[in-house]
Amino acid sequence: MSQFTFDVSATDGLARRGTISMPRGVVRTPAFMPVGTAATVKAMYLDQVRDLGSDIILGNTYHLMLRPGAERVARLGGLHDFARWPHPILTDSGGFQVMSLASLRKMSEQGVTFRSHIDGTVHELTPERSIEIQGLLDSDIQMQLDECIRLPAERSEIERAMELSLRWAERCAVAFGDQPGKAMFGIVQGGDDAALRIRSAERLRDMGLKGYAVGGLAVGEPQDVMLAMLGETVPVLPHGKPRYLMGVGTPDDILKSIMRGIDMFDCVMPTRAGRHGLAFTRHGRINLKNARHAEDAAPLDERSACPATRDYSRAYLHHLVRTQETLGAMLLTWNNLAYYQQLMSGARDAIERGAFADFVAETTEGWVRGERERGTARS
């Protein structure tokens, strides 16, 4: 497979079961991409991440451009060799972390200059430099540089950032050029304004890109606003291209977004929560810090195939979390990524069977029942 392609093999309502193919491998969609911030999925061996059914991971351009540096990664053979992940990698553009982490940002038509949050050094990120960095990393799916603003915001400000992002999409497409085995995705912006979201989606669609992301959501707005924006945006995007909802989300967010036609997700939630004592399970969320787990000999889920989920008692996990032992983060991250990938696998099977609504209902019922019976919280 020398070309980047996307095929939809089954649909169930708006939900799609598809396959992205590229030289480094295939991605079964709907897909969840574990976040590998700094060339590592925190507290995991990448072999484990793969064994859980991950077809693709995400790398953060912002972090990697600062440490170890894109040119250095290129000299070491690219991100795949560096991190020992020979499978597909998607990189973001760096724009989002510039907004959330860097200081002294200065936006212009040209790009953004900022100071590193690590050592204060000044860097510039333009659409062209972002694509250059992603190329140095040898990323398989590259994202356009965009301006993602915080909500709530004035409509005029949302519109200005959305229009700038469209111009940057054009410049990124030119910089990316013709690379048959790879893809550059555009990003729909427009905040919580349906008309702006539609205009952004239409203009990106007209560029004929290989894939489309929806950005600037799950940045603090209520879930129903996010879902409403998906409802407006997704129908505008072409059927034959993958759709990626950036930075989302909870298991519930993901199922409801698949139902609205989204194919790809990434989120720090399973990995970050795993470092803070929170487990995602078939029974809902379980906060292992809670004292009621202190003498509970039951595992998180005796029916799971994941050793972290099946073989360790809640009492032991509670102890590891309370003592801040690294193994606690290792086991809970492993459990959480296992649960997320199990959820995606279940969703893919259900779409193929034309039973996605039933799958969502059963899964949600499991969370609610867990909440009722064991005092866990709904996912």
Added chain:
Amino acid sequence: MSQFTFDVSATDGLARRGTISMPRGVVRTPAFMPVGTAATVKAMYLDQVRDLGSDIILGNTYHLMLRPGAERVARLGGLHDFARWPHPILTDSGGFQVMSLASLRKMSEQGVTFRSHIDGTVHELTPERSIEIQGLLDSDIQMQLDECIRLPAERSEIERAMELSLRWAERCAVAFGDQPGKAMFGIVQGGDDAALRIRSAERLRDMGLKGYAVGGLAVGEPQDVMLAMLGETVPVLPHGKPRYLMGVGTPDDILKSIMRGIDMFDCVMPTRAGRHGLAFTRHGRINLKNARHAEDAAPLDERSACPATRDYSRAYLHHLVRTQETLGAMLLTWNNLAYYQQLMSGARDAIERGAFADFVAETTEGWVRGERERGTARS
């Protein structure tokens, strides 16, 4: 095997190749015991620790009595079930950490009272309570409570603590009673005073215990003082009982102590160093923080069977250490324990072949050559 036994199957000079057998398994000696402080060998899955050839791990009574508490561990089935390590476990008495971590210590003939370094609560540790706690943990090899003082110290102070430790050994032996499948070891004290060490070893030998430790060494004194004390003490101890040098040490310390008749070791060095960017290898110590590794695509040792040692570039390890990523600690701890166990395995084979001196010379030569060729440091 329902009885705790020790057999020496080969000797080479004073070095011994032996087997400790007990109901939970056998320990091949010379043995290195990874330190599992709080029911976890930091940054490792215990399955990995086992796969590296570890026959036994060490648990810290002080840490476990405070969190999660000995009675709680007992209610959860003991330390083996709690931590998922069905193989032998040795526990220390708690005395050493009381000295090094707790505040407001008050020593008396009866025992020691102290405040927890975690929450300031007051606890008492007597010889009887230490053995009771180790029994609640269901430890296979239990250590007497002793008083370990810092060196340098006045001879009178060393003698007082040594005599107190002997009286506590008697009380621990009574508290331990008759448990055929388990063992309680006495601890030789006496600081850097040969006469006191010999007196301590003779009096413990006369108690007819199942094993003997040498304590109060590697607490800051030069290596030659430590080795001199071993030279005085070990000949006094009975041939047919295992000898355990507590808290030691570097690979070089371990080889030189095996040569003086020691059978068992524990040390936080491989695990702690792994969390601080330091790798122990066939080529000596490698400090991965050092900038000269930043673009070195070579692994730590391409000839190792350990994935952490063989499959990851020094450049990647350097990046993980510099960014303080958990995976850096995971990989370097794995590498270090692999190297320590490889060293023990090599030592056991060499003693069987009657070639231990050659093994020590070759191993030391590897460290020196590494130091010369790659700028690593001697282990």
